[in-house]
Amino acid sequence: MxxxxxxxxxxSGVTAATASLTTVGxxxxxxxxxxxxxxxxAKEVNTICTFCGVGCGIICHVxxxxxxxxxxxxxxPINEGTLCSKGSSIFNVSYIYDVKGEAKPNPNRLTKxxxxxxxxxxxxEKSWEWMLKTIAERVKKTRDESFEQSAQVAGQNVTVNRTNxxxxxxxxxxxxxxxxxxQKMTRALGIINLDHCARL
Ligand code: SF4
Numbered sequence: 001m002x003x004x005x006x007x008x009x010x011x012s013g014v015t016a017a018t019a020s021l022t023t024v025g026x027x028x029x030x031x032x033x034x035x036x037x038x039x040x041x042a043k044e045v046n047t048i049c050t051f052c053g054v055g056c057g058i059i060c061h062v063x064x065x066x067x068x069x070x071x072x073x074x075x076x077p078i079n080e081g082t083l084c085s086k087g088s089s090i091f092n093v094s095y096i097y098d099v100k101g102e103a104k105p106n107p108n109r110l111t112k113x114x115x116x117x118x119x120x121x122x123x124x125e126k127s128w129e130w131m132l133k134t135i136a137e138r139v140k141k142t143r144d145e146s147f148e149q150s151a152q153v154a155g156q157n158v159t160v161n162r163t164n165x166x167x168x169x170x171x172x173x174x175x176x177x178x179x180x181x182x183q184k185m186t187r188a189l190g191i192i193n194l195d196h197c198a199r200l
Pocket of ligand 1: 049054086088
């Protein structure tokens with residue numbers, strides 16, 4: 001019989017449950033039926049792993065506005081429930097476990113934009129408004145100052161409409177679709193030096 005991953009997991013679950021019931025006896029069965037399940041009453045929110053371009057599907061279990069669990073999405077066509085070590089640890093981007101095994105907000109998670117001015121050694125917190133406005137202003141200024149409409153190529157003057165003064169690096173923390181939009185935007189600006197850390 002050919003088993004799909006999902007059927008295999010279901011059968012494994014039934015087998016494990018049967019073994020547990022046999023071990024604990026009837027009283028244990030009654031008690032086990034009332035054991036709280038970690039993801040009880042949690043809402044399932046589907047998302048895409050942000051670590052690399054494979055784009056595996058992940059289910060986030062959310063309760064009271066907080067993620068309480070993440071796991072591979074068995075219905076996702078790319079990973080069919082599996083996750084590599086990076087995807088399996090994505091819960092720890094937001095939360096870490098303390099010595100009692102309770103999830104606490106990860107103090108290392110960045111929640112605000114950081115800016116390091118030219119020549120400075122230290123980073124300072126900035127608002128999103130300041131950051132986006134500053135990036136937009138600098139991109140426009142640099143593009144205006146460096147834009148070439150034409151250039152000499154093989155002895156001929158040809159239209160190039162480009163800037164060589166800006167480079168752009170896509171992020172694996174964005175989805176494939178977001179990175180697609182980034183490269184469309186950069187090409188529209190005439191930026192020809194663009195890449196992505198996962199070489200999308
Ligand atoms: S990092 Fe791992 S889990 Fe995440 S998309 Fe890539 S292969 Fe999938």
